[in-house]
Amino acid sequence: MNDARPLLAVTLGDPAGTGPELITRALTDPAVLAVCRPLVVGDAAVLDAARAFTGTDARIHTVDTPEAATFGPDRLVVLDQHNVNLAQLRRGEVQAAAGQAAYESVVAAARLALDGRVDGIVTSALNKAALNAAGHAFDGHTGLLAEVCRAPGATMMLVADKLRVSHVSTHVSLRQAIDRVRPERILKVLQLTHEAVQRLGVGSPKLAVAGLNPHAGEGGLFGTEEIEFIAPAVAEARRRGMDVSGPHPGDTVFFRAAQGEFDGTVAMYHDQGHVAAKMLGIWRGVNVTLGLPIVRTSVEHGTDFAHAGTGRGDPRSLIEALKLGAALARSRAR
Numbered sequence: 001m002n003d004a005r006p007l008l009a010v011t012l013g014d015p016a017g018t019g020p021e022l023i024t025r026a027l028t029d030p031a032v033l034a035v036c037r038p039l040v041v042g043d044a045a046v047l048d049a050a051r052a053f054t055g056t057d058a059r060i061h062t063v064d065t066p067e068a069a070t071f072g073p074d075r076l077v078v079l080d081q082h083n084v085n086l087a088q089l090r091r092g093e094v095q096a097a098a099g100q101a102a103y104e105s106v107v108a109a110a111r112l113a114l115d116g117r118v119d120g121i122v123t124s125a126l127n128k129a130a131l132n133a134a135g136h137a138f139d140g141h142t143g144l145l146a147e148v149c150r151a152p153g154a155t156m157m158l159v160a161d162k163l164r165v166s167h168v169s170t171h172v173s174l175r176q177a178i179d180r181v182r183p184e185r186i187l188k189v190l191q192l193t194h195e196a197v198q199r200l201g202v203g204s205p206k207l208a209v210a211g212l213n214p215h216a217g218e219g220g221l222f223g224t225e226e227i228e229f230i231a232p233a234v235a236e237a238r239r240r241g242m243d244v245s246g247p248h249p250g251d252t253v254f255f256r257a258a259q260g261e262f263d264g265t266v267a268m269y270h271d272q273g274h275v276a277a278k279m280l281g282i283w284r285g286v287n288v289t290l291g292l293p294i295v296r297t298s299v300e301h302g303t304d305f306a307h308a309g310t311g312r313g314d315p316r317s318l319i320e321a322l323k324l325g326a327a328l329a330r331s332r333a334r
Contacts, residue, residue, distance in 0.1 A: 012042025013124025
């Protein structure tokens with residue numbers, strides 16, 4: 001019998017963090033299993049050890065290929081990467097070996113999606129310091145996936161309830177972020193946001209663009225980037241048929257979006273968008289990468305080293321990432 005639920009590759013994340021524990025809880029949730037077939041890509045021994053922390057009754061079931069996987073509430077299906085020495089793993093600490101294992105899981109999952117063997121990927125948190133200690137000079141998942149997928153224009157969108165926020169720049173200094181506020185980049189992010197919101201079921205998205213400076217520059221009194229760079233991008237987006245307004249003051253536009261006035265909002269830099277989304281609840285938000293040839297969603301939080309090995313990590317963001325990943329995969333398949 002053909003199973004219409006999307007097949008999603010779920011990366012283990014940093015094995016020293018809470019990712020493995022969250023997986024044991026999220027992947028046995030009936031709401032998750034109702035919408036997707038979650039295949040863990042990572043070290044099976046680490047996941048098996050995490051079961052003791054969370055008390056799940058589901059058993060580890062390893063497979064050699066995605067095509068061999070069968071799913072049910074009594075099993076955690078793993079494409080075993082055999083890449084962690086469990087005896088040497090120190091939970092709650094930055095380790096190059098853990099960063100390497102996280103890197104390998106992400107690359108393996110992305111390649112499965114690029115080859116069409118899974119319908120999308122859902123990533124658990126990795127630690128950027130561990131990733132770089134392992135010799136992989138990336139600012140996080142977005143940069144890593146952009147390279148693997150050969151998609152240099154990729155960016156992130158955070159989804160939390162009615163708020164959908166994409167970013168002109170992310171993991172760069174604030175000074176660098178200001179330099180990246182340019183019409184061509186803003187226009188690219190607007191186009192990606194427009195397409196992403198459409199895939200989420202909004203036929204004609206209404207988008208807003210945040211300003212960079214206080215009060216969106218106040219007509220040039222507090223900065224001219226709105227006049228020189230942001231407004232021209234908004235005008236060009238409108239010319240191309242998008243329903244876009246702005247630049248709006250950053251201190252009110254996200255509140256308006258969260259109330260449902262806009263279907264998507266473009267932030268100029270990392271903290272401008274992230275603070276707004278995470279104030280709504282870090283444990284229920286989802287990170288979506290825009291501009292990739294594959295579906296990728298992720299938890300909105302980090303590795304939570306402080307709770308690694310305690311079984312007290314909160315799986316809600318991972319559950320939401322799985323559900324949203326399934327919805328995007330179904331939309332892309334249509």
